[in-house]
Amino acid sequence: xxxxxxxxxxxxxxxxxxxxxxxxxxxxxxxxxxxxxxxxxxxxxxxxxxxxxxxxxxxxxxxxxxxxxxxxxxxxxxxxxxxxxxxxxxxxxxxxxxxxxxxxxxxxxxxxxxxxxxxxxxxxxxxxxxxxxxxxxxxxxxxxxxxx
Amino acid sequence: xxxxxxxxxxxxxxxxxxxxxxxxxxxxxxxxxxxxxxxxxxxxxxxxxxxxxxxxxxxxxxxxxxxxxxxxxxxxxxxxxxxxxxxxxxxxxxxxxxxxxxxxxxxxxxxxxxxxxxxxxxxxxxxxxxxxxxxxxxxxxxxxxxxx
DNA sequence: CTATTTTGTATGAAAAGGAATATATTTTTG
DNA sequence: CAAAAATATATTCCTTTTCATACAAAATAG
Numbered sequence: 001x002x003x004x005x006x007x008x009x010x011x012x013x014x015x016x017x018x019x020x021x022x023x024x025x026x027x028x029x030x031x032x033x034x035x036x037x038x039x040x041x042x043x044x045x046x047x048x049x050x051x052x053x054x055x056x057x058x059x060x061x062x063x064x065x066x067x068x069x070x071x072x073x074x075x076x077x078x079x080x081x082x083x084x085x086x087x088x089x090x091x092x093x094x095x096x097x098x099x100x101x102x103x104x105x106x107x108x109x110x111x112x113x114x115x116x117x118x119x120x121x122x123x124x125x126x127x128x129x130x131x132x133x134x135x136x137x138x139x140x141x142x143x144x145x146x147x148x
Numbered sequence: 149x150x151x152x153x154x155x156x157x158x159x160x161x162x163x164x165x166x167x168x169x170x171x172x173x174x175x176x177x178x179x180x181x182x183x184x185x186x187x188x189x190x191x192x193x194x195x196x197x198x199x200x201x202x203x204x205x206x207x208x209x210x211x212x213x214x215x216x217x218x219x220x221x222x223x224x225x226x227x228x229x230x231x232x233x234x235x236x237x238x239x240x241x242x243x244x245x246x247x248x249x250x251x252x253x254x255x256x257x258x259x260x261x262x263x264x265x266x267x268x269x270x271x272x273x274x275x276x277x278x279x280x281x282x283x284x285x286x287x288x289x290x291x292x293x294x295x296x
Numbered sequence: 297c298t299a300t301t302t303t304g305t306a307t308g309a310a311a312a313g314g315a316a317t318a319t320a321t322t323t324t325t326g
Numbered sequence: 327c328a329a330a331a332a333t334a335t336a337t338t339c340c341t342t343t344t345c346a347t348a349c350a351a352a353a354t355a356g
Contacts, residue, residue, distance in 0.1 A: 006192060020290055115159065141266065212306090237319085
């Protein structure tokens with residue numbers, strides 16, 4: 001097989017690295033009884049409860065209508081709670097329920113452990129370099145409101 | 149907003165970097181009249197015509213049934229062609245049509261230009277480092293047959 | 297060889313995602 | 327302030343993906 005273009009193409013390498021590494025963790029998520037979308041929302045909320053739908057969508061790399069639907073499912077499952085914003089009645093703020101919190105805590109610990117495993121192959125310096133490179137890519141390439 | 153866990157979490161940084169940078173290019177793809185899935189298949193095939201469905205699925209980071217359907221659509225659109233493998237009649241090999249080739253060539257040029265733009269912020273050394281880091285991640289984290 | 301297992305692709309029903317747009321509320325403008 | 331524009335979320339309709347599984351062909355084991 002040729003592999004001339006694709007295997008040296010930055011966008012492919014990024015997509016593939018993300019995909020491979022994430023796939024490993026998503027296997028583990030099943031153990032915690034969480035779907036990928038649920039995990040992403042709960043992990044985001046664990047950084048700051050009470051985000052709006054729009055903030056969550058941006059954080060979880062989803063479009064707003066998609067997030068509305070994810071939240072509806074998660075609210076039905078009792079993982080999160082919708083609460084109207086007091087000062088702006090257009091906004092809906094999302095909070096983790098006790099049940100959601102219990103479900104995500106183990107997953108968070110597992111996520112940290114998994115990250116350690118992935119980074120175990122690298123020196124702390126290399127790991128820090130890798131992360132700052134990725135952050136630079138993100139910063140330089142726009143806080144695009146999910147054009148894709 | 150807290151952003152304590154997520155913004156330092158490797159898997160998130162990878163997903164976000166990939167998502168942001170890809171989103172830029174996917175905007176350009178529209179100009180070429182190609183959907184993202186079509187682009188990925190055609191770009192893969194441009195590296196080696198005649199891959200099987202399974203190889204294409206792995207290459208394009210998709211599941212096999214998804215790829216079967218993508219190929220069906222693309223064959224209907226006249227972009228690719230299914231041909232049975234001579235020596236193994238389970239296999240189906242996929243080839244670009246003249247039409248598909250014409251459609252992907254400009255997109256390939258554009259992809260290379262876009263990559264240059266993204267990498268313009270980096271020295272050649274840094275760019276090479278970034279790519280080899282990503283390749284290392286891919287290599288060490290499994291040729292998992294799309295568990296996810 | 298034949299039976300069993302494995303591999304490669306396809307299919308069908310259900311779930312999820314996407315684009316466009318509706319609705320409600322707030323902000324801005326003149 | 328009233329009208330217009332902007333913002334936040336929800337909804338509708340349609341396409342795509344996923345999961346499970348079927349089906350066919352090849353490889354392997356007795």
